[in-house]
Amino acid sequence: MPASSFSPDFVSRTVSALRAAGCVFAEEEAALILAAARTPAEAAAMVDRRTAGLPLEHVLGRAEFHGLSVAVDAGVFVPRRRTEFLVDQALARSPRARVVVDLCCGSGAVGAALAAALGRVDLHCADIDPAAVRCARRNVAEYGGLVHAGDLFEALPAGLCGRVDLLAANVPYVPTGEVPLLPAEARDHEPTVALDGGPDGLDVLRRVAAAAPRWLAPGGRVLVETSERQAPGAAEVFSTAGLNAELAVSAELHATVVVGTRR
Known part of the structure; x- marks a missing residue:
């Protein structure tokens, strides 16, 4: 109406x-x-x-993200506008990527946005939350994307190992002690597993960085959103894992992304 x-x-x-x-x-x-x-x-x-108190996106059942209307089911992490910066950085740095992975995919918004912009890609998404997996499957279906249930790389087909051109991982990065301080919309209506990044907020980022070199193709890239405060530590984690690390920052969107390239 x-x-x-x-x-x-x-x-x-x-x-x-x-x-x-x-x-x-x-x-x-x-x-x-x-x-x-x-x-x-x-x-x-x-x-x-x-x-x-429900997030507007849960009320509407959708969110606008990077020019797409993305389904967002109740209880699923809501894609943030600042995460569009991660997508933009990925597209700028890997415009010819053909094997794309979206880890901690939530609704699959990042994977869908990358596939929409890159064209014909082999897209794989993964999340540990069953509700997110169901939602993401709807959002990436038109791009031929596959969504796998499981914990980070354990969810992915073994055949992708060493072949991934572009790996986006919007990992949880809120320190455990700060989760209770989040706005009620997030704290009460989004899964804690999508928010809580451990004592310093970098636990999941460390796991992604440690395994990424084995999954990336030569010259492949991994991009992870983090906070401005955590950025130096996140970049050091990437370097320690054997990745060439750099930071990208958007003052307008209050967004910080760590970019790692396989050496």
Whole structure:
């Protein structure tokens, strides 16, 4: 049902309800909800879920990411806009990649965005969370991507070893002690396994870096998002693992990516 089909009074009440719940961008969120809803009753139910604290993307069932509309099921990690910077860096550095892996794939947004831009690729995604695996399969199906359930590289087909041109891994990197400090939307509605990166936030990054050289093709690259504070330590981890490491930073998106190239 188009948003314009709802009465002005209904639209006003929707905006007011969202604003009262603390939604900073109440008008924009109302427009998205009303555009997605088929009836006033459905719109009201969506507003109720949003005002109860669910992430907007879970309410809508989708997120806009790197020009794509990506399905995001309830309980699945919501792709962040800053992660578009990881995609941009991957495309700029490996524009001819043909074997692409998206680890800790969540909804599969990164893998789908890379495949959409690169064209015909052999795309493999993996996540340990069954809900994420189911969601990602829907998002990468049109690109012929395969989604594997399991823990990091253990989930991947052995035949990919030494053949991966581009490895993107949006690993969890919030230090364990800081998880309770996250906004309630993330803390209460996204899987902890997608957020908690261990005592210093680098536990999963270390595991990815340690195994990446064996899986990458000669000259292949691995890109991992991290925080500005963790970046020096993350780069050192990459170097210790035998990768040529460099940092890429976007001040606009508040995004930091560690790039490792197989020597």
